[in-house]
Amino acid sequence: MRVVLAEDLFLLRDGLMRTLREHGCEVIASVDNGPALLRALCEEDLDVAVVDIRLPPTHTDEGLQAALEARRTSPALPVLILSQYVDQLYAHELLAGGEGGIGYLLKDRVTHTGQFIDAVRTVAAGGTVMDPQVISKLLARSDARGRTGGLTPREHDVLKLMAEGRSNAAIAHTLHFSESAVAKHTASIFDKLRIEPSADDNRRVLAVLAYLKR
Amino acid sequence: MGGWGAGGLRALVRCQLLGLLALAVVAVGGLVIGALLLLPIGVGFRLLPPAAGALRGLSDRYRSWTARWTGTAISPPDPLAPYRSASERPRRRAAAVLGDEGFWHDLRWAWLEPWFGGLLVAVPLALVEYGAFGALVQPFIWRLIDDGNWYAFIPVRSTPTMLAALALGLAFIAAGVRLAPAVLGLHARWSRRLLSAARSTELARRVERLTDIRDESLDAQATELRRIERDLHDGAQARLVALGMTLDEATRLLDVDLDAARQLLLDVRETSARALQDLRDLVHGIQPPVLVDRGLGDAVRSLALDSFLDVHVEVRLPGRLPAAVESAAYFAISEALANAAKHSGAQEVRITLAHEDLAHEDLTHEDGARLRVTVTDDGRGGADLARGTGLRGVQRRLGTFDGSLALHSPLGGPTTVTLEIPCASSSPKTSSCSGTG
Numbered sequence: 001m002r003v004v005l006a007e008d009l010f011l012l013r014d015g016l017m018r019t020l021r022e023h024g025c026e027v028i029a030s031v032d033n034g035p036a037l038l039r040a041l042c043e044e045d046l047d048v049a050v051v052d053i054r055l056p057p058t059h060t061d062e063g064l065q066a067a068l069e070a071r072r073t074s075p076a077l078p079v080l081i082l083s084q085y086v087d088q089l090y091a092h093e094l095l096a097g098g099e100g101g102i103g104y105l106l107k108d109r110v111t112h113t114g115q116f117i118d119a120v121r122t123v124a125a126g127g128t129v130m131d132p133q134v135i136s137k138l139l140a141r142s143d144a145r146g147r148t149g150g151l152t153p154r155e156h157d158v159l160k161l162m163a164e165g166r167s168n169a170a171i172a173h174t175l176h177f178s179e180s181a182v183a184k185h186t187a188s189i190f191d192k193l194r195i196e197p198s199a200d201d202n203r204r205v206l207a208v209l210a211y212l213k214r
Numbered sequence: 215m216g217g218w219g220a221g222g223l224r225a226l227v228r229c230q231l232l233g234l235l236a237l238a239v240v241a242v243g244g245l246v247i248g249a250l251l252l253l254p255i256g257v258g259f260r261l262l263p264p265a266a267g268a269l270r271g272l273s274d275r276y277r278s279w280t281a282r283w284t285g286t287a288i289s290p291p292d293p294l295a296p297y298r299s300a301s302e303r304p305r306r307r308a309a310a311v312l313g314d315e316g317f318w319h320d321l322r323w324a325w326l327e328p329w330f331g332g333l334l335v336a337v338p339l340a341l342v343e344y345g346a347f348g349a350l351v352q353p354f355i356w357r358l359i360d361d362g363n364w365y366a367f368i369p370v371r372s373t374p375t376m377l378a379a380l381a382l383g384l385a386f387i388a389a390g391v392r393l394a395p396a397v398l399g400l401h402a403r404w405s406r407r408l409l410s411a412a413r414s415t416e417l418a419r420r421v422e423r424l425t426d427i428r429d430e431s432l433d434a435q436a437t438e439l440r441r442i443e444r445d446l447h448d449g450a451q452a453r454l455v456a457l458g459m460t461l462d463e464a465t466r467l468l469d470v471d472l473d474a475a476r477q478l479l480l481d482v483r484e485t486s487a488r489a490l491q492d493l494r495d496l497v498h499g500i501q502p503p504v505l506v507d508r509g510l511g512d513a514v515r516s517l518a519l520d521s522f523l524d525v526h527v528e529v530r531l532p533g534r535l536p537a538a539v540e541s542a543a544y545f546a547i548s549e550a551l552a553n554a555a556k557h558s559g560a561q562e563v564r565i566t567l568a569h570e571d572l573a574h575e576d577l578t579h580e581d582g583a584r585l586r587v588t589v590t591d592d593g594r595g596g597a598d599l600a601r602g603t604g605l606r607g608v609q610r611r612l613g614t615f616d617g618s619l620a621l622h623s624p625l626g627g628p629t630t631v632t633l634e635i636p637c638a639s640s641s642p643k644t645s646s647c648s649g650t651g
Binding site: 090092108111140141144 | 483486487490494497498503504506507508512515516519520521522
């Protein structure tokens with residue numbers, strides 16, 4: 001897998017590079033500022049970009065801006081955004097295009113290497129990965145508005161993991177269910193929330209996110 | 215039609231009141247002049263303080279009427295030295311009056327107001343009264359009077375000319391009523407020019423207020439630093455210490471019990487994640503990243519997305535505002551939104567952010583630019599600043615910026631929180647990222 005990496009802090013860039021290489025990724029470009037990132041996104045032949053949201057020269061949301069800009073010209077360009085904070089507004093902006101190949105994770109998630117690499121692979125394959133914090137907030141809001149009232153606690157847990165962009169296998173592993181039990185739960189969730197079920201994994205995530213964002 | 219008619223009539227009555235008061239000004243002004251003239255023979259010393267007090271009473275009356283009727287606030291001069299005791303020597307009190315800048319301003323006003331202010335308010339009154347003479351009196355008297363009867367330029371000698379006079383009279387009345395509000399406004403501006411406290415007094419007051427505000431903000435800053443220190447000490451710092459200890463333990467166990475060591479290392483990861491979360495929360499409380507990145511508009515949009523209510527945000531800001539203003543406004547809006555969610559039972563909240571450039575001169579601020587924010591919910595209302603909502607603290611904090619917070623919350627709602635912070639906007643922040651590569 002060919003990865004573009006954007007991170008301005010040397011320590012983190014080094015660590016990320018090592019992690020990615022250990023898991024069979026090829027880091028074809030590593031940049032430390034916004035303009036260079038935008039160039040790399042436009043010019044390199046990449047499978048996925050792993051991008052720190054805060055980059056020089058302004059140290060604000062350069063990484064996000066570059067990703068959004070690049071995805072305007074090539075819409076499904078796979079980008080995984082890493083940040084010290086997750087903000088609902090940024091999550092909305094990243095999801096606004098309705099295209100897959102997008103990820104938004106807290107930086108600390110890289111300490112769970114397995115999950116982090118899973119996320120990189122999902123995004124590279126055109127999937128959608130959202131940080132549990134983003135999803136918790138979305139869910140809490142939907143709960144408060146009584147939009148998830150009909151779900152059992154189990155189904156609620158499954159819905160959360162689904163929205164994070166986990167596959168049935170990953171959900172089964174996390175909740176210690178069988179995969180067929182997860183499939184049964186998801187069918188029930190879609191039925192109760194009246195979401196059009198979809199065989200395509202990414203469509204499913206986007207449909208769930210769209211429901212929660214409403 | 216009825217709108218300006220009622221407003222015009224009200225303005226007319228007010229012109230009449232001002233006209234009558236001008237007579238009182240003449241009388242009291244004369245009293246003061248008399249007292250001044252009598253100073254050389256000593257009696258003046260006893261007469262001057264009460265006369266000056268009466269004059270101040272009148273000018274205060276003008277100030278409050280002007281503020282109430284036209285919204286033109288006039289800053290009053292410092293009050294005259296109060297009457298302390300009968301034993302105080304009249305000579306000293308009179309000297310205090312003579313040394314008072316406001317007294318001389320009052321006197322100048324008392325001299326000019328009857329001439330200019332009085333004549334000004336007389337214009338609509340005269341129009342209406344002369345109009346009433348044409349419309350109500352002429353139709354009955356023209357038969358009784360012979361050729362010499364004129365109304366304005368109309369010789370009233372026949373029914374047609376009488377009708378013309380009647381029409382002209384009605385036109386005069388309409389013109390008078392129509393003119394009255396404008397005259398009242400003109401009079402307010404004229405009064406403000408004469409009755410405002412001297413510039414030096416206003417500046418002294420401002421210095422005093424700013425000194426208070428500075429002390430308060432220094433206190434607030436110190437408290438804030440203490441809070442941050444405590445949060446770091448009890449949160450991230452403590453967790454890092456625990457982390458070090460656990461790592462030490464794990465290292466020791468590596469040779470003895472591999473499984474236990476592994477468990478401890480997993481604990482370390484957990485603790486480091488918590489430490490990060492602590493730091494994140496702390497930083498967010500100081501300055502939310504989205505506010506730094508994008509400015510107030512997007513930061514409020516982010517707040518709206520976090521809220522459980524339906525929040526509609528309307529932003530009319532030209533660019534970035536000074537960082538301190540953005541931060542103060544952000545936390546104020548956050549508080550207002552939290553209150554709406556907690557107490558009001560509201561479903562929907564509307565937030566508007568606008569930067570206004572007030573064209574008219576404002577003596578208290580060098581330029582009239584300000585940030586104006588309204589937060590309106592459709593809840594049950596009845597909110598009260600006095601009843602321990604966090605808005606009190608917000609109000610104090612906005613004071614640091616010469617800002618204000620107003621709460622309008624009638625029973626049954628809706629509740630509107632309005633904040634105003636004087637500030638100039640800076641040019642839009644240019645993102646170097648926008649240059650396409």
